Structure formats: C-alpha cells, structure tokens
Amino acid sequence: MPGYFKDLEKEFVITNMKPRRPLLNYLWNETFLAELSHFGFGKSFLRVNAESRRHLILEGDAGRMVYIKDRETGEFYDANRNYKNYDFDKHECHVGIGYQNIVSEYKGLEVSFGVTIPQNHSAELWQVKVRNTSGTSKKISVVPSARVDVNLTWHLAYGIADYDENIGGLYFSHDAFDIEDLYEGIFFKADTPHSSYDVNAVNFKGLYNGWDEPQGLKAEQLSCRSMSFEQEYCAAMQFDLDLEPSEEKVINIALGVVRNREEAKEVANACLVKGYFEAAVKTVKDDADRMDSVCSVKTPDEYLNKTTNTWLKRQISLGKTWGRVYGKGFRDIMQDIAGMASFDIPMAKKKIMDCLDHMRINGNPIRQFEPIMEVPYYDGASWIPAAVLVYLNESADLSILDEKCKYIDSNHVDTVFDHMYRGLRFLLDNRGKHNLVLWGAGDWNDSIDNAGNKLIGESAWLSIATVKAVKEFCQILEIMGGKEDLLASISKENEVLKAAIIEHAFEGDRFIYGYNDWDEKIGSKENEQGKFYLNPQTWAVLADIVDYDTLQKLMDGVEEKLKCDFGYIQSAPPYSKKNPHIGRLSYFLPGGYENGGVYIHGVTFKIVADCILKNADRAYESVKLIRCNNPKNPDPGVEPYAVSNMYLGPSEPNRPGYAYFSWITGSAGWLYRGITEYILGVRSEFNGLRVDPCLPSEWNEVEVSRIYRGATYNITIKKTGEKSVVMDGKSLDGNLLPITPEGSVHTVELTY
C-alpha cells in the first residue's frame, strides 16, 4: 500500500508520492465537485444544468500549486508536487473525508496545503500553513497558484482578469454573449494581505518554462499586471511572511465560480470568515461520523473494518450525488441509493424521486440523465423496486409511494408507485419470441450493444433481473397491504417469465446471456467464445430462480470457469473474434472491460450470491481477491480507500490486474451491502432487523453496531456451534430483531 490509514482522523496518509498512478480523492457538495490527485491536481466544476458544467480548475498538471521562496536566497520550490525532486524531509498527502492535505518538510519549513469545499457555494477553500521548523528566523514568500478555466468560449476577446479592489481579490471574467446561465467569473481571494499577484498563466509560468520553474518567481515580486485575450490564465498571489523559529502562519484562500463581481465579493467574504475552513471540514467529518455510527463493524479483518465503516460509505455517497462523475446514469444511481439508504434515509428518498423523474412515459427510464443519453437500454426499470424496498425497510415511510414524479417525455405526473409499476410493465410487456424480455440497445452489460437493437433479441440476464424485481415489487405490495389482486396477477406473470427463462435460457450448468437479433445464443455452450457469463449465474441466485442444488452448480461453474488471481472475469473465454452481432464487447481486446476483464461490480453480485447459498468462504475470498492488498495482485494502482470499477483480466498481455476507474463504480454499494447485509448478515426488513450471518471459517466472532428505526443494536455474533439469539438478556425465536423505540440501545448476542 502506498501509505497507511490514520484511524482517528479517518485519513489515509499517502507516503509514496510516486504511486503507480495518481491517487484520487473527491470533494463535493450537491452542485460542485473537485477531483484531486495526491498532488492536489485535477478539475473542479459547478453543475450548471443537465447539459453544462462550469469549470473552476483545469484538468491536468499543476492545477493547484503552492510555491515557497526563500526571500533571502531567491531559491524556490513547490511544496505539493516537488517537481524538482528535492530531498524533502517529509512529503505526504492526507486524504481525508471531505478534504485533502499535502504536507511537506524541506529546509526547515513545514508546509501544509489543505483543500476543502463548502456545502453551499461553488468554491474551493485552501488553507496553507507554513511553520518554521528550523532554529533561525526566515523570510519567505508563499505563492499559491491555480490554473483557472476562464475561456468559456473560443472567443478570447471576452476574457479579462485583474485584481479587483472591490472584491479584494483576483477576478477573471468571460462575459460571453448569448449564453444561458452564464457563470462568467472566477474569484480568488485570501484572508492575508498579498504583496503581489499575477493573473496570466503564460506570464507567470513563462512561455518556455514548465510549472516546475515559473519565471514569475524569478523576480522579487509577481507582475501585478492585468491580462485580457489570453489563452490561459492563472490565479497566483505572493504572500511575504517572516517566521521566527517554531512560528506558524496560516493563509486561507477562497476561489470559486460566480455569475458576476457582486456575487464574487459576497461568496469570497462568506468563505473567508474566520474558522470557515475548519467548519467546512467539520461538517463533512461530522456527517461521516454519523454515517459510521449507523453501521459500524468490527471483524478480525482490520482493512475490512476501516473501509466498511468509513470509505465505502464515502464512495457510495459520491455515487448517489454525482453518479459516475462523467455522467449520471439512472441504474447507477438507483443502485447507489440501495447502498446508502441505511445511512442516509432522507437523501435516499430525495434521490429516488430525482431518478424517477427521468423515466420515459413508456416505463423505460433513460440510460443516463446527465448529460442526457437517450440510447434505448432496456434494463432501467429493473433496478427500481430494490431501491424502493430498501428505503421502505429502512424507514417504514410508506408515504414515498405516493410522492409525485415526472416523466422525461410527457407532462403526465404520477406517483413513485405508479412509476415503479409502469417500469415493470415495460419489462413484462416487451418480450420476444422465447417470451424473454427484449434486450434493446443494452442492459447491465453496456458493451453488448448490438445484440438487441432491432428489438428482436432477448436478454436472459434481464429476464432474470426482471423476476427479481417483480419479487421485490411483490414484497412492497405485501408491505402496502390491500394489493392482493395485483400481487396475485403479477406473481403469476412472474412465474410465466421464470418458466420461459428455464425453458429457453437454461443449459443445465449455466444460464445463457440471451438471444440476439439474429436468434443466435450468446453465453452458451454452443458458442466458441464468450461461452459462460458471470452475471446470469449470480443473478439466478439473487432471483432464486431454480432449486438450491442447481444454483450451487451454477456457482461451482463460476469458480471453475471465471476465477482468476484477482477476482472473477465477466465472461469466458474472452472474445478475440470481432462479432458485430454482439457489439463492441467482442471488439475490445481480451482482458478489457466486460471482455474477460474483472468487472468488480459483477464480483460484488457474486459475493451476495455466495452468501445467499451460504458459501461463506467463497464470499470472503472474493472480497479479498478484489482488494488492493491482495498479495497475488500487488499494487494494482487503486486507491486503498476506494473500490475500482475493473481490473484488466488475466488474458491482457501487458498489465493484468491493473485497476481503472476507481471511485466511479456501483461496486462500492454492492460491496458494502455484501459485507454488512450478507457476510455479517445484518439487514433491515420492514418488520425488524435481520441478523443472518455468513461468516468465513477463519472468523469466530464479529461485532456490528447498527442503528435501525432510530434504535441502536449492538450485536455480537459468535460461532459456538449452538444457535441462539439473545437481546437485552432475553432469548429470541429466530433471527429477526424486533423494532424498538427510537433512541433505545440494545445488546444482542447471536451464536451459531
């Protein structure tokens, strides 16, 4: 690992500042997001509307810098990146919940560069602390600089930047004609008097210099020149500080995107109130503490404890607000909601309704609602009941079912319940010649994108997912009560679908993936490549579609055919022959994405399936295989505090096991639920808290502290060989803990 967890602070401290790939952290609120590498580089932006973002910091090198200059010698260096590879005494990045802090020590100066964002502004807050660790007094300059994104159009003639007296800071404007919702400006202001500034990246850096050696620092002071019509701007301010031995000085900076100069002044001043940085950090930290307390686990696996209690929740929270950051997918966010409903009930409700507003009137949600991606995927609706059911179980708030939601292509408005049912009807009513659900332009497997476009092909996986969804819908109907007719009729429909799946998609040891538009099987014994897919088997378990023995056989096949040193590949053998009847999947090189890559999302489905079949060791081994500390896949590149979307598969010739796309994946939600609800077995139901553990053989005792309906359950699970459940000293029949008054605290001991 490139560092260590600092538990009390909920930090991961990166000590290897040259990891295999840059390690990312995300800071965000509901409308603003910053993506920071361990050097502090990376874009940040305001969400203006579904189709448009307004960037503050440019993607790429040197986005945020803190230069330090010795005013006596003129020597300078940068404290966050250390471009020149100086021999720093310390150089580390503290990745925190909602902040990041890069700490360096060099030539008797400790510099810490903290970044956080406030909850209510489209802004970043920087805090630079400089401490004199030498024995002599020092005269230094601190020069923070930001590569700000000023040119919103290619017309350079709108761009102008200068120090603005009224704002008391730098202001960068691009007041373009005829742009709606124009955030013309960027401000950059400090709480400390500056001695000089620059606004022009070309001038500050020097046209022929690099960010390792900005020419602006070679003069005693920065240029203090305004600039206009420039290709690239920067916000740089020089602060001349004198430090006695052991003295520390702190500079707070706010920078943000705004509509105009008045707003700049207002926001900058709000963000530079004394203690604002610390308060912003505390807000996020307090919320993380609150979320941690909702479900806190203690197992013999320390890494699992840390990530489950804190970091997976952080990652899921990112997903529920920002989707996959590059875009907000309907099904992605629905899954994240199911992942986070337990620790943020009101937000889950809000997000369910936000998502449902993006259903088409025909019952098929759009694939991605920001930016709008209209491709007619067919799986959207199958993800709704699970999210709603988790919400109901967690909250008992039936009112959500009557909340009103919109449609994306109609003025019609109806309820969450209506949307959910309309979605299922779309699935149940769009069937093919084998009576399976149509495939459309895609389902979970985005890369089988040319199998069902003609609306002939049928997806077996989506049919199985529909069975599961209808079952969850039936549970909701039971919770609602008085829906017996619908319950009966839709259950019957579900049985018909199930029968069709078994008749047409079952091959004894596997479920196929489907029939394409040319009535060719995909994921079948008959195929030469892509003969066996992971998800149809795991979802057969999730949907409980055949008997236990058969399900075990399917999952044995998974172990046998798909397992590799760092997880389970999505299908085998990988395609090497390009097949337009499948789509891009077969054009991907073997080992990439769904074509023989370890798609971690799929592995997390498998973990749940293993637990359902009580294959505890398989489940736990899967958890360990996909982790960054798997000794068989040393240094996959992933952040130890985030789950990745995939590893390159074993058939990839150059970098098998290499991790792409951390943070932005549905894997976090499913892994979190797999660990807490299935391995540890503590999951909310409508009538109580189920404790149904599936502990690996190497664990004998675990503790879970869980808040459910406002009451705290401190649960100890022990393997004694004897089945018993004792709550507050009283023995219970079965493993469903009863609902208890809000605020009450209970001790539960479960043995088995």
Place this chain on the structure above:
Amino acid sequence: MPGYFKDLEKEFVITNMKPRRPLLNYLWNETFLAELSHFGFGKSFLRVNAESRRHLILEGDAGRMVYIKDRETGEFYDANRNYKNYDFDKHECHVGIGYQNIVSEYKGLEVSFGVTIPQNHSAELWQVKVRNTSGTSKKISVVPSARVDVNLTWHLAYGIADYDENIGGLYFSHDAFDIEDLYEGIFFKADTPHSSYDVNAVNFKGLYNGWDEPQGLKAEQLSCRSMSFEQEYCAAMQFDLDLEPSEEKVINIALGVVRNREEAKEVANACLVKGYFEAAVKTVKDDADRMDSVCSVKTPDEYLNKTTNTWLKRQISLGKTWGRVYGKGFRDIMQDIAGMASFDIPMAKKKIMDCLDHMRINGNPIRQFEPIMEVPYYDGASWIPAAVLVYLNESADLSILDEKCKYIDSNHVDTVFDHMYRGLRFLLDNRGKHNLVLWGAGDWNDSIDNAGNKLIGESAWLSIATVKAVKEFCQILEIMGGKEDLLASISKENEVLKAAIIEHAFEGDRFIYGYNDWDEKIGSKENEQGKFYLNPQTWAVLADIVDYDTLQKLMDGVEEKLKCDFGYIQSAPPYSKKNPHIGRLSYFLPGGYENGGVYIHGVTFKIVADCILKNADRAYESVKLIRCNNPKNPDPGVEPYAVSNMYLGPSEPNRPGYAYFSWITGSAGWLYRGITEYILGVRSEFNGLRVDPCLPSEWNEVEVSRIYRGATYNITIKKTGEKSVVMDGKSLDGNLLPITPEGSVHTVELTY
C-alpha cells in the same frame, strides 16, 4: 525579426528560438495537414470526411522529438526543443516551403531534424541527420519520438501497440466498433535498423517525469514492450550510431495513419524508398518556383518582394485547400481562389466548383462546409462573381460556366453560371423595408451576429457588396456575349439597389453598417459607439458607388477615425456597452477582433480602395503598418513569413498590436492582389494584361515578371513624369498589354 530570410532556399531561418509566441509552419496535401511550431510541435491529421478528422500527432508539447544520447556517458538531451536550456552552439529552425528543418549543434554533434509530407499519403516523413563535428569518434543513440493519437474513442480497450514484424515498424491500433471510415492504425517505421523501441508514452516519459527527461532514456535501451489499454502512446525508436569525425549518418522515418496493417506496410515502404524525402520536398519546392515565376516582383522593398513572390502565395495556397484549418468557410475559400487563380488556374477551377457544391437551393451558400455550419449568414453569394471573373480573366476558359455543380440541400444539379446567378438572385430578392439586402445571421462581420436574425435588419455593407458582385457578374455576361437582356435587367436592378443604399445608408461622410431588426442604425453618426466602420467605406470604393470626391471623403474619414500605429481598426469608437441588438461584437472587450481590433482583412480591402482612388502613399503605408517589421509595433509575435488575421487594437489595455491567428486569414489573398494588381497594377483582364501602377512616392522604378495566358511579360515601370507604354520596342496606346502566343516572352516598359 526572430531570424532572417535565406532567399535561394526560400527559407526563413528562425534564430531566436524563444520568440514571443511559437512560430508556425504548415505542411499539407489535399487530405493531410501538419501544423508545426518552430520546435516541431503541433497536430497533424487526415481529413476523413466533412465532419471527421483522424489525428496522427497530438496537439501540444513534445509532439515530435529527437533525443540524442551519448552512449559512453549516458548523458542525453533533445535536439529540437532544448528543454534543459543547454548552451547549444547552434539552434535554429529552417522554415521551408513544404518542409521544416531544426538544426542544432551541441558538444560536437550537428543534428538536423527535417519534416515534410508526401503528396499522396496521410503521412509525415522525418529525416534526422547527425554529423560528428568533433575531432573524436562518438558512440551515440538517436531517439526520435512522436506523441501519436491512438485512442479514437474513450474505450481504452480497443488500443494496442507493438512492433509489427511484418510492417517492420511500430503499429498502433484502435479498432473500434461501429465507426465508419475507420483509420484504425498509425505506423512508425525507419529505414535504419533500430536497437530498441517503446510504444507507451507513460512508460517512455515516466509518469512523474517531463518530456525534458524521459525515464526511458535512462536505461541503455528502450523497453521493447508492447502496450494496450493505455491513456497515451508514443512512437519512440532508439538508433545506436557510431560516428567518426566528420561522419554524417541519416535516418529516414515515415509515420502515418492507415486503415489497417496491410496498408501500413504498403505506405511505410512507399515512403521509405531511397530519396523519397528529398523528392517530396522537391515537389513542393518546384511548384513554389513555378508559382513564383507566374508573378515575380522587384521593388525597392526587399521584404515586400520576398513575401509577395513566395510566402503570400504559400499562405493563399493553404487557404484554398484547408480554409481556416479549423474549418472551411465558403466565402473564405472563394476569396482565396480569387487570390490564387493567377498562379494555379486548374486548381482555381476545381476549388470554385468544390465551393459551389455547398450552396443551398435558395441561392444562399452555407457559411462553412467543413465541418458544416448552418448558421444563416447572408453574404456567401456576394463573393462568387469575383472569383469566377478572376478565373475567366486569367484563363479565358469559358467552359467553367457550363460545369455542373450540386446543391447541399437538393438533388438539383445545374451549372456554375446558374449557381452564380441563383446566388445573386438570393441577395437581390431578400430585401428589407429600406430596400437594402437582409442581414440574416451575419455577413463579413461575423461578430454582428444578432442584428438580423429576425430577417428584418438590413446590412448596408452587404448591399454595397452586392452592387459590386452584380457589376462583376455583368462583366462576366459581357465576356459571355449574347446575354444582353439579362445584362440590362440586372444592371437596372443594381441601380435601384444602389439608389436605396445612397438614400438610406449614406450620411455624407460615411456609409452606415446597416439597420438591425429593431430598425436601429449601426455604424451611424447617431450611435454613441461604433459610429464609423471601415468596410462600408472601402467597399463603397470597391463597388464605385458614389462619385470620386465623395469616395475620397469617405477614405479621408478612414484615415482620420480609424488609423492607429499598426493599421486601421474595424470600427470606432469600440463598444464598451454590451448591446444584444448588435451581438457578440459589443460583448468583446474593446480592442479585440472586430470591436476596435485591427482586422487585417479589412486593412487589405483598404489598400485596394486606396489604389483605386490613386492614394498610392496611403496604400503603401498601410502595407507597411500591418507588417511584422513595422517599427511602431515591434515584435507583434507574428511569423515574418505569414500574415496575421488581426492585431489587438490600441484600446486593448494589455497588449495592443499583438498578433493572433497567423496563416489562417483571407488577408493574404487580398494583400497579394493589393500589391501585385493594385500597387504594382499588373492584373489580368479578359482581353489583355492591364498595367495600371499606383506606386508610392518613395519608389521610382519596379519590375514585374508576369505570365499571362502562357506568355511572359517582363515589365519595368518607371516614374519619369511622361506617360508611355512600350512593348517589345513598340509603343502601345493605353496600358492594356495584348494577348500573345503561349510561350512567347515580352519586354514591357511603362513610364508615367
């Protein structure tokens, strides 16, 4: 100036390798273009179709590099960029016609890095020559590297690169699904055996290194590893060479974009035939020599001679094929055609017809046909007759009028003549309440983009331009003969239009720019800002719309109101108040683009207008004001061998006189015609070659050698105070030189 002209070679040698901004050169054929900075950086791409380009070299830093390593010490440097600022004995860039050559000398090695492109392939040819200028033998490695653009989609899983035995070079593939006209591959092959290679930019450069110090060079050999799923690739090959004192070795490299491996092999081999690089350079050079011989001038102004004879033609040639590089505008290319018809008649015909294919059936050409820009500008058709007339005058080839052209929005096909007439009808038939031509979404002045969208506003400038176009059309009708009825009727229409212009757009000392959709005048005395525009006055002269004295008065106004130290601003005073009834022009900061910037295109119109009014000194002074060697605007940043699109105007607070957008401007064509046809006065007419000089007072004698209808006219013009024209010893009446047999050579002396 950042270097000097080397006349015999038609080179400009850049000796200041840190100029104010990177100096560009373009290399191109009909389908492939490379944009090279003086370091050899810059994108290159294949035109796949109107909407799509396939890049070979990535935009930005370090696109093309030549590293040199001493194999005995392990020390290395780069010979083209000199990132580390080593104390080179020589470092210069030879900008040639169709090639570029960066020459350096350091530690006893002279390295020259030549780049050219072939005429028939989408490829670059590199030639690296290394000469040992020291007294001792040397063991070195030469490592050329290219930042190639491999990932055509964001699906990294399509990308794979390695050495390909069959090709005998590196091959980079991105065989994506479902892309039409897919050029999946890039090859990179040398004619010299390599000792190692790398294909992975991250590996070669090092994730935490810069291009100044690639980590790949720190080992004895490059990795020789394949790579896939990578973010960025590079093509790098190491050649280990031993050089005796004075010995020179040459490595030829070809790199290009192709559809597949077979094509890669074929093209690479074709490009590496012995002498191919030299032949490719010679082809372009020969064509430049040929073009120079068509019109070669000798005046007391050496800079004018060099640029007129060679570089302006080169710039116009770029325009006629690639438009403004970022896109191909109808009117832009039409003007470039008028600029180049004299020196490339067959190409002029081809390009006229290409352009006309992009007219709408209503007679209004689209603003830009690559990529398609449908904005309903109204001026397109006004540029056609001039180009056709120049072609006819130059070639006497009336057959062009009967050539068939398409329409962009109809299956109808008719002739060049029909298109031209349909275009004029569009202008004449779309008139507003003052009987002026409608403004639409824009005319020449792109930035008045919200004055006429409602199709109420009328452009006075466009009305004047229409008068000029109709006059040119009438000349064509006269040339054609037998068109008396049309000639009479359209001339009459033109008189009506002219009368409307004078009635509604003339204010005594100026023509206004127009009336907007709200019936407000723009460019009028009544306005607070933007009271006086350049183009309506100069075009009033070009269209000969009022009497001589009035025209002089208009042009006096130009001198008085618009002149600045480096040209004439487009309108005065610049707008500082944003006015949505004008459009983005008024949102631009004062001094930028058309809002008080020196739009050089406008100044070149003025030069022609000055000559028409025989204001010779004004014309020549204008030529000198806009040049890079104007002492009042030292170092505007522009390439001495290219004309820029604009200078920031005097009202710009930070960098007045700074040049943007060199090469890609219609200014080159107009400046070329202004100098040769108006100042020197040698212009083709249908019935002969006109010699109508307008020499500045400081010139007494000039020579022009001109090929017209295949015959060569060696013309000397002298100011003697006596009017005479003598051709081949015989006195002529008037200044129209007669048409003479192809191949004949004539001596002409004109005095006045």
